[in-house]
Amino acid sequence: MQIAVLRKYSKKLLVFSFAIMLGFVSAAQPQSNNYATNDYFMKSSTVPGNDSAEIAEKKGSVTTGVGTALSKYGKANQLYVSMVDSLSRVLFRYPLIDSSGLNYAKEWVGTPNMGLRRPNYVIIHHTANNSCEATLQEFTTPGGREASAHYVICKDGTVHHMLNDLLRSHHAGDSKWGNNTDINSSSIGIELVNNGSQPYTEEQLNSLAILLDRLKTAYKIPAPNFIGHGDVAPTRKADPSSKFPWKEMSEKGFGLWWDDTTGVEVPENFDYLLGLRIIGYDISAPASVVAAFKRHFMKDGSGGSMNAAVRKIIYVLYRKYL
Numbered sequence: 001m002q003i004a005v006l007r008k009y010s011k012k013l014l015v016f017s018f019a020i021m022l023g024f025v026s027a028a029q030p031q032s033n034n035y036a037t038n039d040y041f042m043k044s045s046t047v048p049g050n051d052s053a054e055i056a057e058k059k060g061s062v063t064t065g066v067g068t069a070l071s072k073y074g075k076a077n078q079l080y081v082s083m084v085d086s087l088s089r090v091l092f093r094y095p096l097i098d099s100s101g102l103n104y105a106k107e108w109v110g111t112p113n114m115g116l117r118r119p120n121y122v123i124i125h126h127t128a129n130n131s132c133e134a135t136l137q138e139f140t141t142p143g144g145r146e147a148s149a150h151y152v153i154c155k156d157g158t159v160h161h162m163l164n165d166l167l168r169s170h171h172a173g174d175s176k177w178g179n180n181t182d183i184n185s186s187s188i189g190i191e192l193v194n195n196g197s198q199p200y201t202e203e204q205l206n207s208l209a210i211l212l213d214r215l216k217t218a219y220k221i222p223a224p225n226f227i228g229h230g231d232v233a234p235t236r237k238a239d240p241s242s243k244f245p246w247k248e249m250s251e252k253g254f255g256l257w258w259d260d261t262t263g264v265e266v267p268e269n270f271d272y273l274l275g276l277r278i279i280g281y282d283i284s285a286p287a288s289v290v291a292a293f294k295r296h297f298m299k300d301g302s303g304g305s306m307n308a309a310v311r312k313i314i315y316v317l318y319r320k321y322l
Ligand SMILES: [Zn+2]
Pocket: 124, 125, 126, 171, 229, 237, 239
């Protein structure tokens, strides 16, 4: 009986692998309604009746749309599946055997009360180029910078979901927000195709808003945790540029914004760097962090010079983070 089940599973796996090789399916691409039922991300590692092999079988004959676009990335898709396979083996490495000298119990006791860790931040980037194709090429090529993002949004609004949200993408690099020094482990990275000096397209921003809404709902991401790459790495990065509409995004619930500053008196002893630190910034390089703040919250790309208006906005905003 068990052998029969195994054979059935192997057949499904073979069909799935073959479909991946031909580029007929996007590996581990979630069904859209999965985002609404976010409980399974947290409470279970298996989804009865909804495994990838079944999806592959259902989509196996699809040769247009997604299938055609992805076929030239068949090799990268194969590598993706190999990576996920090897990572899944890591999860089975229990009970732990290590050389730390701990007095582990002789009998291993596992607990089924667990779930997958979920992202709690969204980091927005721009690609600093004009080409969706060049970005996909870079993100699918092993070696080199080995950079990636969970999502790439082309200028025409097309969304490429490049890896499962629950996996760690290499998008933020050396970065810090609050006391979180491993942003990649706790965030979703979204790249907008944009050369850094042009406006973002309406189609891109529409797709982004839909995507952010889905992510916020699925993973219960707090509004202040939608931030930019330049916010978490102010000395190294300046994306997204000052053309990114953070105010409009905050009105949809993605990121915070400041209220009217008319009549606001900033206390003389207010330390604006401390205010920036409370918002989340790493203040070890003050000029860079002021430049990052102005870019994000004032649409001002003029750099790190300080003045009374900037100080007042920091004062009004930081109190929302207390
Ligand atoms: Zn970036």
